[in-house]
Amino acid sequence: MAFVHLHVHTQYSILDGFSSISTLFDRAEEMGMPALAITDHGNMYGVKEFFKFAGKHVDKATGHFKVKPIIGCEVYVTRHYDPKLKDSEHRSYYHLILLAKNFDGYKNLMKIVSQGHIEGLYYGKPRVSHEIIEKYHENLICCSACLAGEIPKNIVAGKMDEARKAIEWHKRVFGDDYYLEVMLHKTEVPGLSLEVYEEQKISNEGIFQLAQEMGVKVVATNDVHFVNKEDGPAHDHLICLNTGKKINEEPRLHYTQQEYLKSEEEMAALFPDHPEVLENTLEIASKVEEYQIDRDHVLPKYQIDQAFLDDLDNYLNIYKDVIEVGKCDKKGNYRGDEFCKSVAYLCHITYEGAKRRYGETLTAEQSERIDFELKTICRMGFPDYFLIVQDYIAASRAKGSMVGPGRGSAAGSVVAYCLGITNLDPIKYQLLFERFLNPDRISMPDIDVDFEDLSLAHKYVEDSYGKDHVSRVITFGTMLAKGAIKDVARIHDLSIDESNRLSGMVPDRLSEKVEKEYLFNPDLDDLKPGFKVVEKDVEVDDPDNPGQKKTVKKTYQRGMEDTDVKITLKNCYRLVPEFKEELENGTEQVREVLKYARQLEGCIRQVGMHACATIIGRGNLTDYIPICLSMDKESGQYVWTSQYDGHYIEEVGMLKMDFLGLNTLSIIHKCLDNIKLRFGTDIDIEAIPIDDKPTYELYGHGDTDSVFQFESEGMKTWLQRLHPERFEDLIAMNALYRPGPMDYIPDFVDRKLGLKPIEYDLPEMEEFLKDTYGVTVYQEQVMLLSQKLAGFTKGQADKLRKAMGKKQITILNELKDKFMEGGKANGHPEKMLDKIWKDWEKFAQYAFNKSHATCYAWVSYQTGWLKCHYPAEFFAANLSCNLSNMPEIKKILSDCKAHKIKVLNPDVNESYSHFTVNKEGNIRFGLKGIKGFGSNVADAIIADRAANGTYADVFDFIERLGNSLGRKAIECLVYSGGFDSFGIQRKQFFLPCRSGNLFIDELAKYANLYSQDAANSAASLFGEVEEMKPVRPDIPEMVGTDNEFEWLQKEKEYVGMYISSHPLDKYAFEIESFTNCELADLNKKVAECEASKKKMKVAIAGLVTEYSTLTTKTGKPYSKTKLEDYSGAYELALFGRDHEAFMSYMKPHENLYIEGDIEEKYFIKPEERAQGKTSPYAFRVKKIMLLGNVNETMLNAFSISITTPMLTEKFRKDLVSLIQANRGTVPLKMFLYDPQTKYNIEFHSTKFKVAVTTELVSALKLLGVQCVPVRK
Incomplete structure (x- = not known):
């Protein structure tokens, strides 16, 4: 006798199942x-x-599964699902087990499960109706489930x-494929749950009775939720996490801890009088066929x-060479007439696109490249893929939404360039098609596309291919090391401080020594420290006998090398001393948590x-994959989502596209709109000159805030040294400025500036390395050089x-042999080939994809060009697209000030929906950015102004807008500054008129009366219409002085930021020079100190916005102060x-400057510390002073740094003029750096002393001057 578990929950029964699938199969095979x-x-x-794991348990001799997979689901069933019915019968559901007998059963199961999610979702439970089950019951086996089952x-x-x-209904539908389940969980x-066992005994007795009475077979199951018996307590923790309960909290849900993968013997012992219930599980297993669910794409x-199809025969003849290459698959099967049509059409629109890109006459190189790519695409079976991608990209552009110039390796395809999928010529920039589609490696193409408007792209494919043909892709979030500690700490009621302390012990990086071996040539290679030389037999291709192998001896060096390991708690407990200490000597509670x-x-x-992943299918997707629903944040709607994640989608034959949203495209688009609005000029951003000198000067000055991917301080520093002069410099910097390749930037810069000679290991390398001054930067360079030097195929x-x-390493060792042999055959010295290979090994793991770097360098250049030539419009677009990102807003506003561009409050006479630029070149806040201000009111203001001209005064505004306005709308405009241009101070709106009412209330009343009067004019005694206008309220006179801070706070409340000014603006230099932490980052710094157990000195600055004095439990006073800076607030x-x-x-x-230490919050005695007691960390204040006194107290001198290439006559005049205009009392120092000699000369000015202000520092930075305060 044997037994099969037919009711098994894996961890995909989320926060309920604890069974790992791999462990389930291991244990099932172990038990036979x-x-x-x-x-x-x-x-x-x-x-x-x-x-996947069933496939790892296959008998090699027979090719059959050792443990046959049975695909099923425990579905939630309601008799007659109808979303309109509210009574309990139709809201209730019960459990039912469905198992697929074969591939057709699997397809029906997908239909049922998908329908439950699409139509029957109720409080998170995907319910299916009897009608659905009856419709798709064929080739399914049905079992009656657990105590939650209907029977x-x-x-x-x-x-x-x-x-x-209920049994009669199931028998009628499933016939002999219907079984009753019994289970017994005695504990x-x-x-633990004792009631379950008692109820199961009652249920089992009734089931055996009804089974005999009604002729239904019975099977034993165990409702498996975890694999091994000892996993019960861990599963109990999972249930606590699911239900939000503490481990010691009652009442709460308990299982019996008998729900594990029991052996045949354990199951037989539960039903000694009914051996048939075990045998029947084998009967079910025998009904299930072995099948696979993977399929061709x-x-x-x-x-x-249709116009193309009308002349199809002609096109089939024109492109017969390409069709001939691709018409049969790799097995020789004809792909069909429809495939050949697609090939011909792809060829046709590719060559039409080539004319637009290259002109009527193609060069030999262009023709050969297009022909090679088309044949490769069609041989691999992907013409429709390219047709679909070009289609939805063209549709987005046609609807006025921007699409990126390309991303990733797809930019290496000339076909993609001709189709408009990408926008940069891969031949011009030496981008490789085989980096995208390798003819030797059959895999789906992967074209990722950046969209400005993702919702538009999704809607288009849904409309074009059918809503039920399109879905998104599911993701599964797992408990990672830190999160698992925090989750379990919460279950065990551990304090937040202690939870943070433990989770903070998880490092960001872990490494250990691992044995490695490399090919070794004593004449060429140095032996690594601690490594030893070994020989071993290796199988290689036999050149004398093609297709055969031979054994040769090869020499290796072998030893232990530091290697990064995955950050898991298992590894942390082995390798992190603090964890070892806690596991050995920590409290029992902490040890339990860990x-x-x-x-x-x-x-x-x-x-x-x-x-970003999106699936597009040939038919209704529920015919191919199971579907669920997910909330789309962009649309606020539930959308179809695959139940298989991205790792598996292509294996089951689905086409997965990646649609990505890129905010920079929205910025570019809004900037172009702003230019059109202000100047009436249409700019084709794809046609701007790529050799624009002022744009490269902007990069050279490091003026790249808000310039795509060139914004960081480190990047700006290197740009100031590099002084880029051509697009290739930007591509290289985009690729190099990343962890790892950054180390090569100094060499790259020095070679570009002529400070180091440009050298090539072999003359043949210049062709592919000249654009990067002899430095290998890109993966494509390695690929091209391997072909040129050693004869590698693509x-x-x-x-x-x-x-x-x-x-x-194994593949690298194999390829090194090929490289050395091929290189020597081409006449290159062995020693030089070995050096080249070693250089590649060091750098190639960091080498970047040139195709991607080129595309993103072009997007960067577009933003740089716009910032250079239309800075106000560019900043306005950035503000519009970053309204919810306050740190970014802060940077943009600072950049506006540096460029002497004002950002102005909303104004009813100038504002549009979003940030725009007025005639004076200043940025005006958009009406739709005002919080609480209706979008319809904003549209009405803009439309009326366009039709009837600007508003003369506040009364003209009220009269023209009429009942569009309520008090709230007027208040929003007052506080945000929307009426400032009418000459009425904001405070006046909240002063009383002669009537005694506030002016703002009188305006709201006037708006209502005026709109009523327009609709209902009074009739005279003679039947004539007599116009009776309401009387305009009087404007109260200004009394007293304004509290600027209060109005600024209101302004911030309504527009999300300080616009008129910021209370800290005049102290920007002090904040930048003397603080080292923004308020928004202070808690993060505390957490870092707690994790590292190290103190940190911190200097912050902020504005006091709230203050209160309170009393502790012991009656002592203490205070809470809310501080705000540009980044946020801190209490x-x-x-x-x-x-x-x-x-x-x-x-x-x-406005305060505060110094302090992040240190342990409480004093711990040495003896307590020895026992493992610790303290959380906190920020402790040591010193406070007014921000206005900081320069006087802390500044010793003001230092500026310039380089010799900057010393033009214009620069000298501008610098002297600035210094003369800012005379003061602070001594001035100047450092002059010469990049060629690398000398740095210090000058002390005896003539000039300066007043260090934010305005001076901003102006110096615009000149490219670095400013450094010299502290006392």
Whole structure:
């Protein structure tokens, strides 16, 4: 006798199942079970992974599964699902097990499960109706499920007749493929669920009775939720996480901890009088066929233009060479007439596009490249793929939405360039097609596309191919190391401080010594320290016998090398001393937390939706994959989502596209709109000159804030040294400015500036390295050089690129032999070839994809060109696209000031919907950016102004807008500054008129009366219409002085930022020079110190916005002060002596400079520390002063740094003029750096002393001068 588990939950029964699929198969094979089912709750999330691990348990002799996979689901069933019905019968559901007998059953199961998610979702439960089950029941086996099943529920409730009726229905639908389930979970462990066993006994007794009475077979199941018996407590923790309960909290949900993958013997012991219930599981397993769910790619059918089809025979003849190459698949099977049509159409529109790109006559290189690519694409079977991609890109552009110039390796395709998929010529920039599609490696193309408007792209493919043909892709969020600790700490009621301390011990990087071996040539290679030389037999291709192998001896060096390891708790507990200490000497509670966090790590915690992956199918997707629903944040709608994640989508034949949203495209588009609005000029951003000198000067000055991918301080520093002069310099910097290749930037810069000679290891290398001054920067350079120097094929070159990037040492050793042999055959010295290879090995793991770097350098150049020539319009666009990103807003506003561009409040006479530029070249805040201000009101203001001209005064505005306005709208405009241009101060709106009412209330009343009067004019005694206008309210006179701070606070409340001014603006230099932390980052710094157990000195600055004095439980006073800076807010609490010492500074509206230490919050005695007691860290104030006193107190001198290339006559005059205009008392120093000699000369000015102001520093930075305060 044997047994098969037919009711099994994996971790894809999220926060309920604890079973790892790989462990399930290992254990099932270990116990000799011939098959195993997966029946997760209401979903098929884990089915592909289930098949994957089944495939790892195959008998090599027979090719059959050792443990046959049975695909199923525990569905939630309601009798007659109708979303309109609210009574309990139609809202309730019960459990039912469905198992697929074969591939057709699998397809029906997908239909049922998908329908539950699409139509039957109710409080998170995907319910299916009897009608749906009956419609798709064929080739499915049905079992009655657990106590939550319909039959057990009725039996336990004493409703035997209802149970009979239910059995009759299931028998009618499924016939002999319907089985009743029995299970028995006896437990005597205190605290676990004892009721389940009692109810199961009642249910089982009724099931055996009804089975005999009605002729239905019974199977034993165990409702498996974890693999091994000892996993029960960990599963209990998972249930606590699911239900939000503490481990010691009662009442809460308990399982019996008997729900594990029991052996045949354990199951037989539960039903000694009914051996048939085990035998029947084998009967079910025997009904299930062995089948695979993977399939060849099923691409959607592209609808070819009818005009082309009308002349099809002609085109088939023109492109017969390409068609001949691709018309049969690799097995020789004819792909069909429709495929040949697609090939011909792809060729046709490619060559039409080539005329637009290159002109009527193509060069030999262009023709050969296009022909090679088309033949490769069609041989691999992907013509429809390219047709579909070009279609939705063209559609987005046609609807006025910007699309990126390309990204990733697809930019290496000339066909993609001709089709408009990409916008940069790969031949011109030496971008490689085989980096994108390797003829030696059959895999789906992967064209990622950047869109300005993602929703538009999604809507287009849904409309074009059908909503039920399109879906997004699911993601599974797992518990990672830090998160697992925090989750379990919460279950164990550990304090937040202690939870943060433990999770903070997880490092960002882990390494250990691992044995490695490399090919070794004693004449060429140095032996690595600690390595030893070994010889071993290796199989290689036999050149004398093609297709045969021979064994040769090769020499290697072998030794231990530091290698990064995955950050898991298992590795942390081995390698991190603090964890070892806690596991050995920590409290019992802490040890328990660490124990169960380790066990729960890796469990699936939630599902999500992939940010960019989209599936397009040939038919209804539920015919191919199971579907669920996810919330699309952009549209606010539920959208179809695959139940298989991105790793598996292509394996089941689906076409996955990546649609990415790129905010920079929105910025460019809005900038172009702003230019059109102000100047009436249409600019084709794809046609701007690529050799624009002022734009490269902008890069050379480091003026690249908001310039795509060139914004960081480090990048700006290198740009100031490099002084880029051509587009290739930007491509190289985009590729080099990343961790790893950054080390090569100094050499690259020095060679470009002539400070180092440009050298090539071999003369033949100049062709591919001249654009990067002899430095290997790109993967494509390695690929091209391997072909030129050693005769690699294009496929082999791509294999080399991949092996170097992924450090695939075995493949690299194999390819090194080929490189050395090929290079020597081409006459190159062995020693030089070895040097080149070693250089590649060091750098190629960091070498970047030139195709991607080129595309993104072009987007960067576009933003740089716009900033250079239309700075105000560019900044306005950036502000419009970053309204919710306050740190970015802060940077943009600072950049506006540096460029002497004002950002003005909203104004009813100048503002449009978003940020725009007025006639004076200043930026005007958009009406739709005002918080609480109706979009319809904004549209009405803009439309009326366009039709009838500007508003003369506030009364003209009120009269023309009429009942579009309420008090709230008027208030929004007052506080945001929308009426400032009418000459009425904001305070006046809140002063009383002669009527005694506030002016703002009188205006709201006037708006209402005026609109009523326009609609209902009074009639005279003679039947004539007499116009009776309401009287305009009087404007109250200004009384007293304005509290500027209060109005600025209101302004910030309504527009999200300070626009008129910022209370800290005049102290920008002091803040930048003397602080080292923004308020928004202070808590993060505290967490870092706590994790590293190190103190940190911190200097902050901020504006006091709130202050309160409170009393501790012991009656002592303490204070809470809210500080704000440009980044955000921070609440500072002061106790005891700190409160007494600093309370005098804590006045609302004061601007403060604060120094302090991040250190342990509490004093720990040495003996307590020895016992493992610790303290959380906190920020402790040591010193406070007014920001206005900082320069006087802390500044010793002001230093400026310039380079010799900057010393033009114009620069000298501008610099002297600036210094003369800012005379003061601070001594001036100047450093002059010469890049050629690398001398740095210091000058002390005896003539000039300066007043250090924010305005001076901003002006100097615009000249490219670096400013450094010299502290006392």
